[in-house]
Amino acid sequence: MSENSAGNASGPLETALPKGYEPADVEARWGRHWEENKTFTPDPAEVLEGGKQPYSIVIPPPNVTGALHMGHALNLTLQDILCRFMRQQGKSVLWVPGTDHAGIATQNVVERQLKKEGKKRDDLGREAFIDRVWEWRKDYGSRILNQIRRMGASVDWTSERFTLDEGLSKAVREVFVRLFHEGLIYKGNYIVNWCNRCHTALADDEVEHAPKKGKLYRIRYKLADGGGELIVATTRPETLLGDVAVAVHPEDERYTFAVGKNVILPLVGKEIPVIADAYVDREFGTGCLKITPAHDMNDWALARTHNLPVIPVIDDKGFMNENAPAAYQGLASAACREKIVADLDEQGLLVDVADHDHSVGECYRCKSVIEPHVSEQWFVKVGPLAKAARAAVPAETQIFPPQWEKTYYEWLDNIRDWCISRQIWWGHRIPAWTCEACGELLVQTEDPTSCPKCGGALTQEHDVLDTWFSSALWPFSTLGWPDETDKLKAYYPTSVLVTGFDILFFWVARMMMMGIHFKEQVPFKHVYIHALVRDEQGKKMSKSTGNVIDPLEMIAKYGTDSLRFTLTAFAAMGRDIKLSEKRIEGYRHFVNKIWNSARFALMNLPGEPAASLDAALANAPLANRWILHRLEEVKDEVENATLEYRFNDIAQSLYKFIWNEFCDWFVEMAKGDLYGEDEKAKDATRRVLLTVLSETMVLLHPVMPFVTQEIWSVLPGITDKELALAPFPARRPQCRNEAAARGMAFFQGVVGATRTIRTELTIDPAKKLPLIIDTADGYPGAQAVLTENAHLIQQLARIETADIGPGKTGPRASGTAVVEGARIFVPLKGIVDFGAEVARLDKELGKLDKQFAALTAKLSAPGFAGHAPADIVAAEREKLAGLEDAKAKLAELQERLKSALVEG
């Protein structure tokens, strides 16, 4: 092995393949080769001037803070299959890689780093902190990109982008400013999801809900006129300080007496009204709802419809503010809750406390509890944008699988304005300035120096934009927009977006909105939604549960191609993938099989065969005609499956062809010619072997780029050693051959039946047996197929002599089988006890009986002959006849055997 490895290192082109496939070496070498040669860097001119069709994909940019996980691995594999396939189809393919600056996530990483040094971001100040993040990015930001490299992704590295790089920042400003001047961005005081820890607003979809055990407190609110009380249920008693009303259902007769009156707000003492609103659920709690507009989303909405004031009592860090009674000011909200409960109890206003399970919003980044909070934020008015994005599906953009359309519509139909400001430092700072002197608000792409109105000093908005704001522009910002670059002209709109459904809303819908609005064209023609990768139990992989299968570890152990093939084989549309290491290991065997079949081929291909394929086809043996026929079918299967995103079918089709057909049958049958003396036959079979192997490498290359390229580079007669740029193999209609397929099926049946007899009767494998076949009732080509391939039957079924002909018959003491009408005899004399064979035939007959009964029932069912299509009826009748024949023959053969048994 060692000398082979050394040979490998010197260069792949001259060296024969080493005995074992060494993925790490091969992957590193070809990965470097592709990048250094810019193999995957297309020239826009070939589209704009050369008339080539464009095919483009923008990678879903992983977070710079991220590490490659199985979801990425699947995502990259599928995109790479599409890109490599489309190159084979002659398209000009651009696959844009890049990373996302991931505002909150990245800021948190660096803040954690600072914490270890005993510092906080405020100690550094904004500028220094941002410098620090850039520094971090310089050191660690390429980690995920290098991991993408290891997947073999055929991205154009010269097109790599970062959502915070200069060009993209320009695009972000352009979009913000234009939306603002179009009235689609506004600023206002609204209630938002607030993370006290991250100290920022979050979008609705950045809030995750988790079940929590809480308490439900019931509190008395006395009527101001002394005419009774209302009991209100709440999980957050501390917010009561900001209550502005109590609401009941308008038809709730228990409370009609109170509507329109005032109640006294406990501990505060002020009067607040009792209002009626159908929003209130009569069944829940007491049916009385306290309204705290500043600290509850729904209360906020109710307050607006009822014109109630908004009184925040908790500040943006989670402490009680000046609106709270003096006794509570400055308390953390949790401490305040305790004090309030105690005070209420003391005053006899607390009815009771009960356990209460409910789901609580958490920050998707730091898992702190989200507190609704009123503050000044920037919003995108999404209504008009969403409408256009909705209308474009499926007319201009199709979603695969289509069931996701409904989810997409659902979300867009219920969309609320998008809060885009974040109170953090790492991100695109909002391009808005306020004049300190006259209050003038400037929103523009270029930094202003002073107020154009009064010349006063300007302060830029402190907030940065939601990370998804820049991600939403990704399909065109990466291509150079707002400049009209050649790249943009050639490759926008992109061909397909490949992603998991978890970011259908976050990202896909927003790209649709922005793409349509700013480019007047959808950003992608197809959206392919792939599965989530789960663990063996179907659970989401996560670090905390420790069920993560690390793709990099799998690559190290089994090679990239094995991992890619596994993910491809499991990527059936619309289903989650339950992955286990076992499966990856299993498909490594397949890589090894391919490798060894190539080694076999090379051993038998001293150079390029002299014969052309057409010459080789003349008088070609069955195996050659058959495998070439199958190759044509596989080309169709692979092409159609890829175009229809049926990735698992690509894998399945190739697996079956390579292993079960090419290796198990063709290669075994070809050995006769390859090892034989007939030079002409040898050369012809070599040509077929080379043709099938090389074209199979092309077909398989999109799924397994490395091993195929490595093999390709040592195949004789290949002029262009760059497999990634080789065209999809041309069709050869002259190789279509149904007769060969039929003949081969029969041949396989005969060999199989013979092998079964041998093994089932535990005949010593080394023992060569005679074989007799009666072809009298076989299909018309049977005799020819068997005589032509008699030597192969001998070889494959370990037979001494094959005596084939119509009416031939074996001794009564024979192992027997019936294949498509032909009777097979394996004389058993002195070899085995006949009892075993009688029993085996009983079993076979039992199977036939079962099938026969089922088919008879079907055919004789009332109406079948009349209603079913004629061709089906005919086919079923033929099947039945075949069964009947086989049954009769087998029974007769068994009788013969039994009589031999009796005679001893």
Added chain:
RNA sequence: GGGCGGAUAGCUCAGCUGGAAGAGCAUCGGCCUUACAAGCCGGAGGUCACAGGUUCGAGCCCUGUUCCGCCUACCA
């Protein structure tokens, strides 16, 4: 509460427009046959969740039920 998906061999899953149930892994038996023991040959193993319906015919279409998973809204 609303929506979506799943239930097929011991395990993980295929099964396109309805026409005699498939693969991989695991298992059992036999083979170191000169590309591959990471291999070769053969066997066993399924009332396709349950109940109805449509049809000449249902794993596939329709209705309902039961479990499982996910998404989404709400939870005072």
